[in-house]
Amino acid sequence: MVPRNVIIRILLSILIILALLTGAVQAQKLKEVNANDILKQIENGENVYLKNASIKGELNLSKIILKTDPNTIGSGSELKVVESEIEIRDSFFQNDVDFSNTVFRKTLTIFRSSVSGKTNFSRVIFVKGAFFTYTKFSDNSAFTDADFAEFAYFASTNFSSTNFDNANFETEATFDSANFSNRAYFRNANFSRKTSFKGVNFENANFMNSNFNEANFKSANFKGYANFNDVNFNGADFENANFGSYAEFSNVNFNGANFLSAFFSNSARFVNSNFSNAYFYNASFEADANFANASFNNSNFEDANFRGITHFTIARFNGETNFRKATFGISSFFENVLFGGHSDFSDMISQGYIDFSQANFTNNTEFMRASFLGNTNFYKANFTKQVEFYLTIFNGDYTIFRDAKFRDRVNFYFTKFNKVDFSNTEFTKIALHGADFKSMEVLWIDIKNALDFDGATYVKLIKNFRELERFDDADDAYYNYKQQRQNKDKDYSWLLWDVTIGYGVKPEYTLGWIVWIIISCAIYYYSKGGSIRTKYNKGNEFISSSNIHAILNAVFFSIAAFLTIEYGDWKPTGRYRWLVVLEGFFGWLFLSLFIVTLVNVIIRP
Structure with a gap:
């Protein structure tokens, strides 16, 4: 009996042979066409329809005489006018193609074809749109200053190095599943309508200073450097996008941004960017992430993973802020950040140092069940509304709330600290029920009138003061504890010991x-x-x-x-x-x- 793996190998060999034979047959079907014949048709205003052609020679419109666009006469940069409809399918261009400085009055279609030489569409106006779907540009291609008055289809197109600098897409533009194997420049490009780059592969992409009305980069793959600095997005979808190298989004305006499950392998910068709505749910930042001085209306970073150094310094969160279940790695900085709306950090994990010094929380804030495994700093932080630290864990060597201001209630129910510093902290109401701490630096006078009564908490505080050799605070806390307990239990039998000896400490x-x-x-x-x-x-x-x-x-x-x-x-x-x-x-x-x-x-x- 023949082994199974042998049968599989035979079948694969047969398939490969059939594929090669099919390609050979297709190659034989290509009929050779001289580029000069095509140019003569265009010069005479005749439509060009080619299929399965092998075009020999340079296809250069400057070799023929064409009318000049009257709108450009005398400008020093005249444009030639092509009245022909050109449709070339399943063909092969053996040499360079130069259609630069031209106005195509009718649709230009180059479908499922291959260009082996350089391609130049610079300063071309496509009045009725352009199809380049499934086409392969093996060498450099240029679409600089091109204007697509109607649709622009580049779906599944393969580019080597390409340049769309200053290109203008007036209507829908589609680059779905396109492959950019070398540099791709879209600097100062303008996308007026919906633009789709779904499933695109970029080696290096530069969209600096571009303008998008609505951009779709779903599942796009940026293997190299991706530059979107100074871009305007009226809507941007980078869901499941993969950034293999540096990703630059500084000074960008996002009127809606979706980075759901986006993956940043290297540093990502969103410095000085503005987000009307930012959705980074389940996004992964494998290296440093910088959102310094960024501005958010509503933002969602739930389940996001920040493995490197994370900066949100001086950022402004004007609406709802969601960092639930987010994970922060080496160190994270939220210094001088403004949280204008409800802020939720519940179930977040900080594995390293995290800094909220001088942050301003103007609405309700939640850190419930959060885990701070490294040192934590809330120095001079300001909390205007209620704050929840229910079941929060501070496992670092120290946690600092020095000079912080809690202008409403703060709950530390069942919170765990190692060493916590509340020096000079202002409290309106504080609850420490079930809280556990090894050492708490705080003055009794700062919490005396704000502390919710809980017997076990008082006992821990008294012990803490004694261990810190703050005996006056220990005595005052004990005295207050006895008074609170007496009032709570409505047991006035101790009243005499209160007024005569202050429960043994006065x-x-x-x-x-x-x-x-x-x-x-x-x-x-x-x-x-x-x-x-x-x-x-x-x-x-x-x-x-x-x-x-x-x-x-x-x-x-x-x-x-x-x-x-x-x-x-x-x-x-x-x-x-x-x-x-x-x-x-x-x-x-x-x-x-x-x-x-x-x-x-x-x-x-």
């Missing part, structure tokens, strides 16, 4: 009570004459209100009573003995509380 409260009790009792002793007397006198010796010594005596006696020590020359009399006993009791109580509270504050763990 010795000045206790000291205040001590002074108040001593002064109050002294005033009472003094104002109720006869409340004290000398122990050496048999009669009563009243304290006179006119004697300053009497006041000092009353204070002395009150202090002695409070401390329960010897009264000196004085002792209580009558019913005031009970007041002295009560003052002594409070003296022991408050002195004990003061010492305990003071020791608690001074002796730190």
